[in-house]
Amino acid sequence: KGSGRNVVHFFNPHLKQKASFELQLEEDLRQALQQDSGLTLFYQPIIDLRSGALSKLEALVRWHHPQHGLLTPERFIAIAEANGFIDQLDNWVLRRACIDLNSLDHMGYPGLKIAVNCSALNLANDQLPGRIEQLLNSTRCPAHCLELEVTESALLSNINRAIGLLENIRALGVSLSIDDFGTGYSSLAYLRRLPLDTLKVDRSFIQDVAHSSQDREIVHAIIAMAHALHLKVVAEGVETAEQLAFLQERDCDQVQGYLFSKPVPLEEIVARFPPHYRP
Ligand code: C2E
Ligand code: CA
Numbered sequence: 001k002g003s004g005r006n007v008v009h010f011f012n013p014h015l016k017q018k019a020s021f022e023l024q025l026e027e028d029l030r031q032a033l034q035q036d037s038g039l040t041l042f043y044q045p046i047i048d049l050r051s052g053a054l055s056k057l058e059a060l061v062r063w064h065h066p067q068h069g070l071l072t073p074e075r076f077i078a079i080a081e082a083n084g085f086i087d088q089l090d091n092w093v094l095r096r097a098c099i100d101l102n103s104l105d106h107m108g109y110p111g112l113k114i115a116v117n118c119s120a121l122n123l124a125n126d127q128l129p130g131r132i133e134q135l136l137n138s139t140r141c142p143a144h145c146l147e148l149e150v151t152e153s154a155l156l157s158n159i160n161r162a163i164g165l166l167e168n169i170r171a172l173g174v175s176l177s178i179d180d181f182g183t184g185y186s187s188l189a190y191l192r193r194l195p196l197d198t199l200k201v202d203r204s205f206i207q208d209v210a211h212s213s214q215d216r217e218i219v220h221a222i223i224a225m226a227h228a229l230h231l232k233v234v235a236e237g238v239e240t241a242e243q244l245a246f247l248q249e250r251d252c253d254q255v256q257g258y259l260f261s262k263p264v265p266l267e268e269i270v271a272r273f274p275p276h277y278r279p
């Protein structure tokens with residue numbers, strides 16, 4: 001308030017334009033959530049490496065903006081996080097995923113799992129387990145079909161609290177995976193204490209396995225460590241046959257990446273991977 005006169009000094013029409021653009025986007029996103037219009041879930045298949053079968057789907061949110069077209073989450077997750085409504089967004093995603101799980105069940109995919117991303121901020125919210133329970137009840141969605149993906153950074157701020165929260169969620173029957181593994185700073189001691197089912201190796205480690213022996217060693221070590229902790233391993237961002245062959249040789253459990261499919265609408269998944277699909 002006191003700096004009113006100084007602010008004029010720094011006034012820059014370009015900055016103002018940018019600020020009002022972001023403000024408009026924030027407003028539009030709030031409205032999209034309120035009216036349930038424009039947000040949609042795309043799905044990317046997660047493939048079992050041994051059988052080649054469809055193992056899970058990861059839900060990835062998209063926003064059909066009336067003016068700017070199809071926006072990916074990089075464009076709008078941060079806006080929801082910075083303005084205190086990421087819980088609403090993640091809630092919307094969870095509900096949509098539960099509804100889609102019911103459709104998948106009816107279409108002949110019983111037991112197919114959907115993995116949903118959970119913002120770091122929501123893991124600090126004690127109400128999360130209760131909310132998930134309510135959602136599962138109201139959508140009559142079986143808990144074992146739902147998986148929550150959390151990042152290492154989400155767990156860092158208060159590890160004891162995060163462990164308690166995750167245990168409550170897992171007690172509902174929901175599975176848990178640690179996302180983007182290797183990019184954060186979580187220690188092995190914490191990893192052992194977390195009630196996890198799956199570890200997802202970050203794409204940055206997979207990218208160069210064909211050319212970097214160091215990256216091959218790192219991925220190999222991560223897989224061995226995860227298996228020692230009885231975790232399933234998903235390799236993210238698999239784009240080439242070479243990467244796939246390496247992961248197969250190193251006993252990775254599941255793979256996800258453009259080699260199989262980009263994230264697509266559910267109808268496309270159903271078309272490309274019919275029920276009981278075998279490669
Ligand atoms: P993520 O959870 O690590 O999701 C994987 C991202 O990698 C997706 O980007 C996916 O399209 C991309 N990807 C998958 N396979 C490949 C590949 O072979 N090569 C390359 N180059 N990229 C690949 P997307 O959909 O843009 O999502 C970006 C991030 O936004 C996600 O990263 C996740 O952290 C976040 N996000 C997505 N949906 C949600 C959501 O519903 N809630 C929250 N809180 N965050 C979300
Ligand atoms: Ca993820």
Ligand code: CA
Nearest residue numbers: 179180200236
């Ligand atoms: Ca990831």
Ligand code: CA
Nearest residue numbers: 179180202203
């Ligand atoms: Ca990522």
